[in-house]
Amino acid sequence: MIPSKPRYQQVKDFIVEQISTGALRPSDRVPSENQLVVSMSVSRMTANRALRELTSEGYVERVAGRGTFVSDYRSRSHLLEVHNIADEIELRGHQHSTRVVRQSRQQARGEIAKALHVKQGTDIFHLLLVHYENGKPIQVEDRHILASFAPECLQQDFEQVTPSAYLTGVAPLQEAEQAVRASIPNRAVRRHLQMSDDEASLIVIRRTWSDGIPVTFARLHHPGSRYELTGHYAPPGTSRTMSTDVVQLENLRQ
Amino acid sequence: MIPSKPRYQQVKDFIVEQISTGALRPSDRVPSENQLVVSMSVSRMTANRALRELTSEGYVERVAGRGTFVSDYRSRSHLLEVHNIADEIELRGHQHSTRVVRQSRQQARGEIAKALHVKQGTDIFHLLLVHYENGKPIQVEDRHILASFAPECLQQDFEQVTPSAYLTGVAPLQEAEQAVRASIPNRAVRRHLQMSDDEASLIVIRRTWSDGIPVTFARLHHPGSRYELTGHYAPPGTSRTMSTDVVQLENLRQ
DNA sequence: CCAGTGAAGTTGTATATACAGGCTAGACCA
DNA sequence: TGGTCTAGCCTGTATATACAACTTCACTGG
Known part of the structure; x- marks a missing residue:
């Protein structure tokens, strides 16, 4: 059983089903908690927990005193996940390796100083790494780190431990911004x-904060022909397998 | 008051505070529900609701019988939002306009047929639109739509109503995949x-499902020098204003 | 005719209680 | 010594109850 x-x-x-089949359309009213008490x-x-979770998942919107309404699909954000490259490669079951091109102490200049909110000349570390997936280069990581945040940075072996793993070990990183x-x-x-x-390159620019101050700034370059960011939005319970479709999409070229 | x-x-x-200050580190044990009952x-x-919501927000992981533990920041996904271009432009307070370059009936061929799961020769509509922000071109929308899904497609005036607004009006779109x-x-x-x-171009490829079948397939081309996808991850309660920083980042050129 | 009042319905929160089921350490027995 | 079993803690779920705050609408008194 x-x-x-x-x-x-x-x-x-039950509610998601109604929305999926079109029985409930955007801005339509959803059964109230008390109606669900009776009908289900x-x-x-x-009933409250169900509707509350549907709210946080973006299916419905609730207004105290008025009721619960189906939210508009158009206003729902589509999301792309940006993973750590090492985790992402391992998730694919491939082999990940790193080569350190540069690992040096520098003084912050121009845009780097602005991005990290420090004065020109402040001590920073500069890392230039190349990440490989099954031996093929898949990412150039060009990273600047506030020296006062991670003084031991030059002693690290970044071919064994990725910078993001090292940095989260130094102190928790709470906030991030990326483009x-x-x-x-x-x-x-x-x-x-x-x-x-x-060939074009896909670049992820990421700044990360610890305890309210920006501590690292990275530019991650990917080869446009071999890398893409993917995302998938589906309501829970939609168990359709999408993997084969994704492969088809992979092969499309504009 | x-x-x-x-x-x-x-x-x-209280829990997020502990995690933010580093008092609780990844994989550390969080006070149990019964401990919170006493201490707070x-x-x-x-207490259950608080921990349950923190679970869905990715702060902690819970194991029945063992306890609640701080989850690892590294495994937390960073997210990028992909908005509808018209909404996005309006959100910036700018003026949006559209020009229809092509609006025709075609027969599905090759990769388009595969992407929409139909046989070669199936009727589809093809749209080629250019979206402008304050008069400057910002997106080329190259979209294919299953004809049987939206038979009235050729009669629509897509300079007034965007395709995504029109399509969600025809029937709810539940599922999406993008790259x-x-x-x-x-x-x-x-x-x-x-x-x-x-100049390179940033391309969003999006397929959307209605009622389990793919109904539209779009390629959205953006000029690399004038467009970027942005995202921001911050724990709730971190109210630091990031807008000025984003402007700085905008000006960075590699 | 209009303004004010109040009843009814709605969501939001909080609690006490109950039972089911997973996990672990230590007691207990062979 | 080694295996087994149970007590105790943990999360997960479900209910009944209660009160607060908000919205709408009908009614009522001026």
Whole structure:
């Protein structure tokens, strides 16, 4: 016997089902907690939990005193996940390796100083690493780290421990900001990634904070022809396998 | 008098505070529900709600029978939001306009047929639109739509209503898959976006499902020098303003 | 006719209670 | 010594109850 789903989950499924089939459309009213108490024979707390979770998942919006309404799909954000490159490669079951190109002490200048909120000339460490997936270069990591945050940085072996693993070990990193751009990389990056002259590069720019101050600033360059960020939005319970489709999408070229 | 926060929120804040200051490190044990009942004078259900929400927010992991533990920051996904271009432009307070380049009936071929799960020769509509922000081209939308899904497609005026608004009006779209790539666009796209020959393009490829079948497939090309996807991860309660910093980051050029 | 009042319905929160089920350490027995 | 079993702690779920605050709408008195 398969264990039955929790009752709050049954209530959630019921509502999502209505939305999926179109029986409930955006801005339509969703049954109130008390109506669910009667129609689904649950306690009000259980109905409340179901609707509250659907709210945080973006399916519905609730207004105290008025009711619960189906939220508009258009206003729902589509999300892309940005993983640590080492974890991502391991997740694919591939072999990850790193080569350290540069690991030096520098003084912050210009834009780096601005990004890290420090004066020109402040001590920083500069890392230039190349990450490989099954031997093929997949990312150039160009990272600057506040020297006062991680004084032992030059002694680390970043071919064994990735910078992000090292940094989170020094102190918890709470906040991050990132941007994704496309551009033609300079010659050095092209060489490290074995890219041709007319190939574009996908760049993730990430700044990370610890305890309210920005401590590291990284530019992650990927070869445009071999790397993409992917995301998938689906309501819970939609168990359709998408993996084969993703492969098809991979093969598309514009 | 400022209305005090709900008690479950106070409990959440207390735990997040401990994690932020480093008093609790990844894999450390978090006070159990019963301990919180005593130390914070709340009911067990309130402590349960606090820890349950922290679980869904990725702060902690819970194991029935063992306890609650701080989750590892490294395994937490960083997220990028991908908005509808019209909403995004309006959000910036800018003026959005659209030009329809092509709006025709076609027969699905090759990769498009594969992406939409239909046989070669199936009726589809093809849209080629250019979106402008304050008069400057910011996106080329190259979209294919299953004809059987939206038969009225050729009668629509897509300079007034965006395709995504129209499509969600036809039927709810429940599922989406997307990928972000960088590449050098072809001549037509370059011309529409007024891009120079050596400029890269950021491409969002998106497929959307309605009722279990893929109904539309779009390639959204953006000029690499004028567009980026951004994301920001911060624990709730971190109210630091990041807007000025984002501007600094905008000005960085690799 | 209009303004004010209040009833009814809604969400939001908080608690006490109960039972089921997972995990672990230590007691206990062979 | 080694295996087994149970007590105790933990999370997960479910309910009944209670009160607060908000919205809408109908009614009522001026």
